[in-house]
Amino acid sequence: MKGIIGKKVGMTSVFDSEGKQTACTIIEAGPCVVTQVKTIDSDGYSSLQLSFGDKKEKHATKAETNHFAKAQTAPKKFSKEFRDFAIEKNIGETITVDIFAEGDKVEVVGTTKGKGFQGVVKRHGFHGVGQQSHGQHDRQRAPGSLGNSSDASRVMKGVRMAGRMGNDRVKMKGLKVVKIFPEQNYILVSGSVPGYNGSIVLIQK
Numbered sequence: 001m002k003g004i005i006g007k008k009v010g011m012t013s014v015f016d017s018e019g020k021q022t023a024c025t026i027i028e029a030g031p032c033v034v035t036q037v038k039t040i041d042s043d044g045y046s047s048l049q050l051s052f053g054d055k056k057e058k059h060a061t062k063a064e065t066n067h068f069a070k071a072q073t074a075p076k077k078f079s080k081e082f083r084d085f086a087i088e089k090n091i092g093e094t095i096t097v098d099i100f101a102e103g104d105k106v107e108v109v110g111t112t113k114g115k116g117f118q119g120v121v122k123r124h125g126f127h128g129v130g131q132q133s134h135g136q137h138d139r140q141r142a143p144g145s146l147g148n149s150s151d152a153s154r155v156m157k158g159v160r161m162a163g164r165m166g167n168d169r170v171k172m173k174g175l176k177v178v179k180i181f182p183e184q185n186y187i188l189v190s191g192s193v194p195g196y197n198g199s200i201v202l203i204q205k
Helices: 063-071 120-124
Strands: 003-015 021-029 030-040 045-052 075-085 105-111 114-118 163-166 169-181 186-188 200-205
Touching: 003 045, 003 186, 021 045, 021 105, 021 169, 021 200, 030 075, 063 105, 075 200, 120 163
Parallel strands: none
Antiparallel strands: 003 021, 003 200, 021 186, 030 045, 045 075, 105 169, 105 200, 114 163, 169 186
């Protein structure tokens, strides 16, 4: 597996040679520094820890400062471990968007936008109950019956109700690398990617 940490920049669209338009997400991927290397002999499995985004030294703990000093780099904001990395790298080396090529199929992991406390119409797509006349009052967006008259007189576990919506970890599969800009560390991925502009995402091949 190959992967990199990136930051969602925004969305755009590109046209191919046949004039077909494709919606794309712009991601600033890397450069990431290898801050830890785990092997089967020492840790029981192989992985690379990649770190992305500079962090002010005054905001870093002593443990973080010493950890990143082993890789001869400044403290970083985000670190992620990628198991069974397909490329051999040593601690302190850098990984950029060059590990991907146009046309590659990738998976992008991100955290969706938080919507707060929402009702059943927005959260689960309910259509509401009844007509909006004949004395219905304020029941148009209500979920309807919650209990079970033939079983226990309580709300059963798993019933779709109002509650916190969004802020979930989501993996988008089967996305295509449309274009790569190595100078700006930008990578264009087909389709949408979870999260707000500026949020951290993981790109895996």
